[in-house]
Amino acid sequence: MTAIVVGYIPKPEGRAALRRAAEEAKLRGARLVVVHSERSGRDLADGEVETEDAQLEVARKELADAGIEAEVRQLARGADVAEDLISVAAETAADFIVIGLRRRSPVGKLILGSNAQRILLDAPCPVLAVKADDAADQGGA
């Protein structure tokens, strides 16, 4: 059985990636493997960690309600997001990886994060890059 691997962070681009990955998994009858990266523990108070866990739980429940069985892997804090996604993709022989991209900054600065670049270049499979609000602003270039 083929797999779709998605990098999830509790931010708009992470939710957009998860939504799209779920649609793609459903479309092709693939299993969905969610790699969940918490932000660094140093940046978070205890309450925030709970919030992240709760958000992931909400996401997991939404997937279950949509009839999609998702396997969630928690990425250890401090682990390398790009390497982890790449190794999970290799291990599961993923059909593709879905990642979320931030939109351009308001001043239009063109920056693709280093993690995104590494995943795009080093993944053993194709990578689907999704931006937040893709559904909302289709048609605008």
Add this chain to the structure above:
Amino acid sequence: MTAIVVGYIPKPEGRAALRRAAEEAKLRGARLVVVHSERSGRDLADGEVETEDAQLEVARKELADAGIEAEVRQLARGADVAEDLISVAAETAADFIVIGLRRRSPVGKLILGSNAQRILLDAPCPVLAVKADDAADQGGA
């Protein structure tokens, strides 16, 4: 009817992108719009231009044999590949754009081309990035 837009160049990564785009179009019953970029006329002798046209014709025939109706748009020489793909994606309300990426150089230099970066960041829809030989080296990281 939804559309898959693919940027095609007669190189291994362009062929890989076209192959994958055709599979995705078939999977979801979408139309396939191929945006064909020739290399700059200045860099090519007349015979080479004919070769490029012949290669595109071969690709088109392969698609037709696979039962996939593709619309091929020729990108004028000197036109901007990224802008053209983005505007075709907006015009066709594309489900996603498929682009081919070159592999890392043998010395492992990490470079994502500026066209690829612009398409990833500015496209009105998700972007599927495919590398050459993806089928051949699945599982290797």
